[in-house]
Amino acid sequence: MMPEKWLGSVVFLAIVMFTNVLGAYVGVNIGTDVSDMPSASDVVAILKANQITHVRLYNADSHMLKALSDSRIEVMVGVLNEEVLGIGESPSAAAAWVNKNVAAYLPSTNITAISVGSQVLTSVPNAASVLVSAMNYLHKALVATNLNFQVKVSTPHSMDVIPKPFPPSTATFDSKWNSTIYQILQFLKNTNSYYMLNAYPYYGYTTGDGIFPIDYALFRPLPSVKQIVDPNTLFHYSSMFDAMVDAAYYSIEAFNLSGVPVVVTESGWPWLGGAKEPDATLENAETYTNNLIRRVLNNSGPPSQVNIPINTYIYELFNEDKRPGSIAEKNWGVFFPNGTSVYPLSLSTSGQITGNSSMVFCVVKDDADTDKLQNGLNWACGQGQANCSAIQPGHSCYLPNNIKSHASYAYNDYYQKKRSAGGTCNFDGTAVATAIDPSYGSCIYTGSTNSSTSMGISPNVAFGPISPLGGSSKLPVSGIQFVIPAAFLFLVMFQLGIYA
Numbered sequence: 001m002m003p004e005k006w007l008g009s010v011v012f013l014a015i016v017m018f019t020n021v022l023g024a025y026v027g028v029n030i031g032t033d034v035s036d037m038p039s040a041s042d043v044v045a046i047l048k049a050n051q052i053t054h055v056r057l058y059n060a061d062s063h064m065l066k067a068l069s070d071s072r073i074e075v076m077v078g079v080l081n082e083e084v085l086g087i088g089e090s091p092s093a094a095a096a097w098v099n100k101n102v103a104a105y106l107p108s109t110n111i112t113a114i115s116v117g118s119q120v121l122t123s124v125p126n127a128a129s130v131l132v133s134a135m136n137y138l139h140k141a142l143v144a145t146n147l148n149f150q151v152k153v154s155t156p157h158s159m160d161v162i163p164k165p166f167p168p169s170t171a172t173f174d175s176k177w178n179s180t181i182y183q184i185l186q187f188l189k190n191t192n193s194y195y196m197l198n199a200y201p202y203y204g205y206t207t208g209d210g211i212f213p214i215d216y217a218l219f220r221p222l223p224s225v226k227q228i229v230d231p232n233t234l235f236h237y238s239s240m241f242d243a244m245v246d247a248a249y250y251s252i253e254a255f256n257l258s259g260v261p262v263v264v265t266e267s268g269w270p271w272l273g274g275a276k277e278p279d280a281t282l283e284n285a286e287t288y289t290n291n292l293i294r295r296v297l298n299n300s301g302p303p304s305q306v307n308i309p310i311n312t313y314i315y316e317l318f319n320e321d322k323r324p325g326s327i328a329e330k331n332w333g334v335f336f337p338n339g340t341s342v343y344p345l346s347l348s349t350s351g352q353i354t355g356n357s358s359m360v361f362c363v364v365k366d367d368a369d370t371d372k373l374q375n376g377l378n379w380a381c382g383q384g385q386a387n388c389s390a391i392q393p394g395h396s397c398y399l400p401n402n403i404k405s406h407a408s409y410a411y412n413d414y415y416q417k418k419r420s421a422g423g424t425c426n427f428d429g430t431a432v433a434t435a436i437d438p439s440y441g442s443c444i445y446t447g448s449t450n451s452s453t454s455m456g457i458s459p460n461v462a463f464g465p466i467s468p469l470g471g472s473s474k475l476p477v478s479g480i481q482f483v484i485p486a487a488f489l490f491l492v493m494f495q496l497g498i499y500a
């Protein structure tokens with residue numbers, strides 16, 4: 001299995017990188033089991049303020065689809081698990097679904113995909129027999145309305161359908177799903193669609209009983225004696241995320257199919273957990289999410305498919321406090337309903353992602369009311385004691401001479417100086433925190449790494465109250481069974497130096 005000479009040593013492998021013309025994207029899932037869910041227009045304002053370009057809805061909520069119109073945000077709409085049976089048994093139900101939830105909103109709402117159910121094979125096995133028909137009927141309805149080139153149909157799977165994901169090169173789908181998955185893959189190939197994968201290193205790590213170092217799950221560099229290498233391909237896996245994506249590619253390949261890209265429809269890390277969930281911490285969530293974004297936006301694929309970017313949707317926009325399950329299950333959100341990020345992060349390709357200890361800036365929200373902005377600006381430069389000299393005529397941040405730009409500068413200066421004393425980034429709801437450095441040209445914002453007044457400020461995060469259990473129909477994402485083959489365990493132990 002593994003030649004003697006590799007034992008306990010580091011295998012270096014050069015991976016040739018190809019630049020991809022189509023940049024990778026990071027989107028966000030919007031779950032709705034939230035007790036204080038903001039209005040659809042507020043949700044869209046939060047998305048825009050954070051330059052989020054792709055979202056996945058679990059349903060086809062008409063308020064959200066309307067609010068997303070003309071936003072240029074690409075939208076994946078969802079068929080609920082309870083709708084799959086009806087659609088899979090009736091072409092006319094599929095056509096009605098497409099007309100009501102997709103055709104009615106295009107082109108102003110940029111719907112680009114339909115995800116059929118959520119982890120149907122493992123969550124609602126009774127619907128598995130009609131899953132492929134449901135996908136086919138929906139696709140035919142799109143063809144009939146001439147939308148099939150614009151809108152792709154697929155179905156998200158959990159890692160559960162791949163019982164032995166490591167080493168990735170030997171991964172295959174659970175043979176009890178062979179015929180269903182084969183049909184799904186053929187459908188995806190024939191319709192130029194993609195495989196939807198929910199990939200959670202959080203579960204891989206927490207159910208791995210200490211086999212994997214947490215750094216491997218969090219995309220942190222591994223010491224040379226702990227490198228994780230696939231013994232068959234000699235590929236180095238610098239993160240569990242990459243290994244999971246490759247396990248999906250190799251499982252697809254085992255059916256002799258190729259050319260079906262993998263899109264990660266869910267990945268994330270909970271930031272608060274119960275007594276038995278010690279890894280669900282703010283620090284780990286911040287590290288995972290920012291490193292995930294940085295990993296995806298570097299445009300490279302996993303080791304076996306370096307030139308296919310791993311487009312990924314973060315799980316998830318807000319904490320779903322009404323979901324059943326443990327405390328960690330309710331705390332995956334990256335934003336509070338008021339639009340403040342739970343921890344600093346940047347979702348934008350243009351943003352500088354600093355991963356570890358990112359700086360937080362305070363800027364004007366895209367859709368802020370002008371009168372409120374004027375009040376906020378006056379207050380920041382007056383009572384708030386912000387240093388507003390840079391936005392005076394002739395100074396570095398005077399241009400562009402508009403209230404939005406001036407207020408952003410003043411808000412941020414106030415926030416950087418007063419934050420440790422309890423100052424917030426709110427200004428009557430006209431401000432939003434961001435990890436993107438708003439500096440431009442010679443206009444350097446306070447706190448920018450290029451600013452002489454740079455200060456080490458840590459995020460000021462409040463832990464919201466934990467709401468009681470509520471009735472929710474959404475199935476938990478957990479329950480991923482991680483079976484670690486002895487062969488891989490062996491490999492890891494060697495790499496950990498246990499036998500070295």
Ligand SMILES: *[C@@H]1O[C@H](CO)[C@@H](O)[C@H](O)[C@H]1NC(C)=O
Nearest residue numbers: 072073074107108110111112
């Ligand atoms: C919708 O998204 C597609 C896919 O990225 C893109 O090509 C198209 O230009 C977008 N349409 C609009 C109206 O933004």
Ligand SMILES: *[C@@H]1O[C@H](CO)[C@@H](O)[C@H](O)[C@H]1NC(C)=O
Nearest residue numbers: 172173174175176178254255
């Ligand atoms: C499922 O497919 C794999 C190849 O991918 C094959 O080895 C296996 O025998 C199949 N199992 C069944 C039950 O058909």
Ligand SMILES: *[C@@H]1O[C@H](CO)[C@@H](O)[C@H](O)[C@H]1NC(C)=O
Nearest residue numbers: 178182252253254255256257
């Ligand atoms: C894939 O192709 C190989 C080589 O042609 C063959 O041995 C194998 O049985 C095929 N597997 C499947 C699942 O068709």
Ligand SMILES: *[C@@H]1O[C@H](CO)[C@@H](O)[C@H](O)[C@H]1NC(C)=O
Nearest residue numbers: 015017238242295298299300
């Ligand atoms: C992108 O990420 C992969 C996986 O972590 C890494 O191997 C590669 O070196 C990175 N490429 C660049 C250009 O940073």
Ligand SMILES: *[C@@H]1O[C@H](CO)[C@@H](O)[C@H](O)[C@H]1NC(C)=O
Nearest residue numbers: 220221283287354355356357
């Ligand atoms: C990230 O932060 C940790 C703890 O503060 C530190 O040990 C580590 O060196 C930092 N890593 C980087 C890449 O800055």
Ligand SMILES: *[C@@H]1O[C@H](CO)[C@@H](O)[C@H](O)[C@H]1NC(C)=O
Nearest residue numbers: 386387388389390391395396
């Ligand atoms: C205010 O900011 C300007 C630069 O924009 C700087 O030159 C000046 O020293 C600052 N004043 C105070 C009191 O910090």
Ligand SMILES: *[C@@H]1O[C@H](CO)[C@@H](O)[C@H](O)[C@H]1NC(C)=O
Nearest residue numbers: 437439440441444448449450
């Ligand atoms: C900060 O300084 C670096 C190096 O001087 C420069 O490349 C970068 O563009 C500057 N960033 C901003 C936001 O001004």
Ligand SMILES: *[C@@H]1O[C@H](CO)[C@@H](O)[C@H](O)[C@H]1NC(C)=O
Nearest residue numbers: 336338340424425426462464
């Ligand atoms: C937003 O909500 C969080 C959690 O409730 C709270 O800690 C934070 O102070 C709020 N931020 C603003 C700007 O109101």
